[in-house]
Amino acid sequence: MLSRELEISLISAVRDAKKRRHEYVTLEHVFFALLHDHVTSVILEECGGDVEELKKLVDQYLNTQVPSLPEEVDQEPLQTLAFQRLMHRVMKHVQSSGKKEADGGDVLAAFFKEVDSHAVYFLRSQGIERLDILRTISHGEVKKDNPGPETNLGGERPQTGKTAGAAKKGSLDAYTQNLTQMAKEGKLDPVVGRDLELERTLQVLCRRRKNNPILVGEPGVGKTAIAEALALKIEAGEVPEALKDGEVYSLDMGSLLAGTKFRGDFEQRLKTVIQEVGERDKAILFIDEIHTIVGAGATSGSSMDASNILKPALITGNLRCVGATTYTEYRNFFDKDRALSRRFQKIDIPEPSLEETYQILLGLRERYEAYFGLKYSNSALRAAAELSAQYIHDRFLPDKAIDVIDEAGAAVMLLPLKKRAKRAINVVDIERVVSKIARIPIKAKGRDEVGALAEMEGKLKEKVFGQDNAIHHIVTAIKRNKAGLGAIDKPIGSFLFAGPTGVGKTEVSKQIAKILGVHFERLDMSEYMEKHSVSRLIGAPPGYVGFEQGGLMTEAIRKHPHCVLLLDEIEKAHPDIYNILLQVMDRATLTDNNGQAANFKSVILIMTSNVGSSEGGAGAIGFGSTKQGKENEAIDRHFPPEFRNRLDGIVNFNSLTESVMETVVDKFIAELEHQLHEKKITFNLTAKARAWLAKKGYDPEMGARPLGRVIQAEIKDRLSDEILFGKLIRGGEVKIDLKKEALTFAFKSR
Structure with missing residues (x-):
């Protein structure tokens, strides 16, 4: 909390009091020690004080006015209450101002609260007031360039006066970076291209009045690089005569604001910078993120901020200023302040090819x-x-x-x-x-992706049964897009999977994500049945709770821009949700409540629906065909034409047949075998039992899910008792057969 220099000064004050055989360490002891500190001496010199004269006055006071202890008394000097109040005041000030540590200047300012002390009397005798010290400190005019304060109070005085002037740091050096000097030293990266934008910038800078270009573009397109290119051009002498031998200064707004504790400090710093730039012939001030000047330094109830201080200088032509900002910030700040925006000439910086x-x-x-x-x-x-x-x-x-x-x-x-x-x-x-x-696997973007696409159809048919035609059309559409023959401004694919429940629509979506090695994102549309639920996808409008949180869909795509997005049971969602999906399917973008667009170009959008599945069995398969069978007629009635017209395809899934169900049984049993393998249990299912499960679990309207419930009731429930309490506690073998239309179990323990 205390600077090294201040700690040394306080130690010196205690030693001085002990050397003089004084009973107490007083404010005057501290003041005398601070007079031998370089930084404090410079502050006093800047305030018009004579440090040598003050040393003589304080030394004389300590020798003549402060009583000394008898020779036989040997004790450490104690702190006076005034000394304790002083240090408490200094520490409180440091904590409230956000400074890391206190120095001699803070102690000098704190002296003035002890109005009856001789230290304050000596300062005022030199015409120094608290405000003078605060101004000197807040303007950052003291440079701590000496190796440390003197520890010997009787030693030579530190250099002040003219030397203090050398320690004074110029505003341009303190608050800006000289880009031209950095160009001379080779610290700037070369700038390639941007010839048209740079020529336009030079043209504006050469104007007589309002010669202030503002570079506007998206983040990362190279706005700051153009300012650096300007410095490189000046250094190389490749600029018009009006700018030759000029200098480009980049304003550091953070340094300009840092330490401005009192009203008027920031304004004084900024006006000094503007004045120094104006005094230097052909100097150019570059302000990156120039929108930060709007409101910077303003106090409550006052409109005087950095932008209003700059305005008079910008219009006369004496100050050449180059700004850089984004389209969003330009719209939010400059468009609202027409008096400020008219002083700048807007130059658009597009994204390079x-x-x-x-x-x-x-x-x-x-x-x-x-x-x-x-x-x-x-x-x-x-x-x-x-x-x-x-x-x-x-x-x-x-x-x-x-x-x-x-x-x-x-x-x-x-x-x-x-x-x-x-x-x-x-x-x-x-x-x-x-x-x-x-955030995508390597195989999802390199040469391995080609292999994954080649094997996709076969792998999907191994996982989902009885839907060969549907799988073929899905894979064909994805291959077309990956080959670069699809629309460049649309998602990879936008599909509507239609068909009865439990036939594999959701499973196909999961397997596509797994094969391509991308994230799988599922949103259950039954949660979005109300009109107001649209805001959950794109975020609440301004003024509502959750406005700054964003939408579930837009945030999910920003987090996983390469994914399979499944909107399950889309027919249950409110019709307003169909409208927000139009721009997703047409332009691969969705704008949230904050005006930020989520990019869907690398998304496979899949929507599932059970509409019409009860009206007519298996419909035909087709892309663009919307009148095939009763099922498609129901889809036409439920979904608006503009929605259907933007789909890459409506994929009709067939109802499962009895022959397919035996294959589905094999899939469920394979999953069960994997679970039992971890428990060291081998599993054997006879062909009769397999056929019986397929027949009992068959339901053309409900798909494969009833089969899962049959296996759970007939097999898993029976096995769970044996695994927990019976013959399969330590593993073993189980054989399942069929006898009299019921499953039989034969167990063998290990």
């Missing part, structure tokens, strides 16, 4: 190779541009592509030295990084 991004990566390759000590192949750089554009949807080029090559280098650096020796970053490294950033 894939080829432009590749050229940017080529330009940056040398810097990253030097930093990591690795080589980047051309194919890796192109893969970074293409894969980041294809799979990372919530960010923008070139920022996301640059992040990919940066993280790829970092990932290789984590390898042991032997493995990364003479290692080059290749396409596989880029794929691994994109896989982690986009």
Whole structure:
């Protein structure tokens, strides 16, 4: 809580009191010690005080006015109540102001609460008031550049006066970064492309009045890079005569606001920066995230913020200012303040194309190779541009592509030295990084995906029985999209699975996600039967509870942009939900309550429905056909035309036949065998028992679910007793047969 310099000063005060044989450590002892501290001396000099004169006055007071103890009395000096109040006041001030530690300046300011002390009398005799000290401290004009305060109170005085002026830090140095100087020192990355935007920026800067460009674009498209390119151009002399030998200063708003405890501190700092930039010929002030100046430094009940301080300087032409912000922030702040926006000339910064991004990566390759000590192949750089554009949807080029090559280098650096020796970053490294950033398995985006697609139809038919035609049409549509022949601005596929309950509609969806190696997201539409439930998917409107939480569907897609999204039993949802799905199926986007769009381009959208399943058995299979059988007629009646017209296909699932049911029995029994294997139990089911289960569990209207209940009642319930209390406690064998239309069990213990 106390700075090292202040601790030394307080220790020196105690030692001085003991040396003078004083009974108490008083405020004057502390003041005398602070006069030998460099930082405190500079503050007093800045306030117009004479440190040497103060030393003489305080020393004389301590020698003549403070009584000394007799020689025979040897005791440590005690703290006076005034001393204790002083330190309590200093600590309280540090805690309330958010400072990390107290220094000599804080103690000087705290002295003035002890109005009857000689320390305050000596300060006021020099014309120093508390406000003078606070102004000097808050403006950050003291530089702690000496190695430490003097511990010997009788030593030489620290340099003040003219030296204190050298310690004074200029506002531009304190609150800005000189981008032109950084360009000279080679600290800025090269900027590739953006010639049109840079030319437009130079054109605005050369105007006589209102020569202030504002760069507006999405986050990560390169707005700040254009300001750096401007500094590089000035350094290279590739600018018009009006800007030659100029300097670009980047304003640090955080430093400008830090430590402004009192009203007027922030305004004074900003006006000083503006004045110094205006005094320097051809100087340019760059403000990144310029929307932060609106409201910055304003107090309650006052409209005087940074933007209003800047306005007079912006319109005269004396101050050249370049700003950068996003479209959202420009709309929220600048469009509302027309007086501010008219002083700037808006320049749109679009997202670069894939080829432009590749050229940017080529330009940056040398810097990253030097930093990591690795080589980047051309194919890796192109893969970074293409894969980041294809799979990372919530960010923008070139920022996301640059992040990919940066993280790829970092990932290789984590390898042991032997493995990364003479290692080059290749396409596989880029794929691994994109896989982690986009939260998708590696096989879902590389060459393994082709193999998964080739095997998909066969694997689906192994898991779901009796739906071969439906599976064929689903896989065909997915392959068409993955081959690049589908619409680029739509989801991978939008399907409506129609058919009786229990025939495999949900299971097909799960297996597609498993085969492709992507996330499976299921929303039960029976929870969205009310009109107001639409807000649960996209978020509550402004003013309602939960407004800032976002919607379940939009947040799920942002979290898992590559997934199979299942909207189960869609016919039970309120019709208003069909309307919000229109833009998902048509443009692969859904805008939530905060105006943020969720990207559905890498989503397979599947909706299941039981509409019409009771009206007419198995319907025909077809894409675009909406009039095949009674089942499709029911779908036509229930779903509006604009909804059906945006589907890639309506897939009708057949009712299960008795012959298919025996295959379904095998699936259920295989799952049971897997459970029993963990308990060291072998399982044998005869053909008669198998056929009996298929017949007893067959229900054309209810699908395969009744079979599961039959197996549970006839087999699992019987086995559970034996596993817990009977012959299968330690494992064993069980044989199930059929006798007199009932299952029989033969157990053999281990």
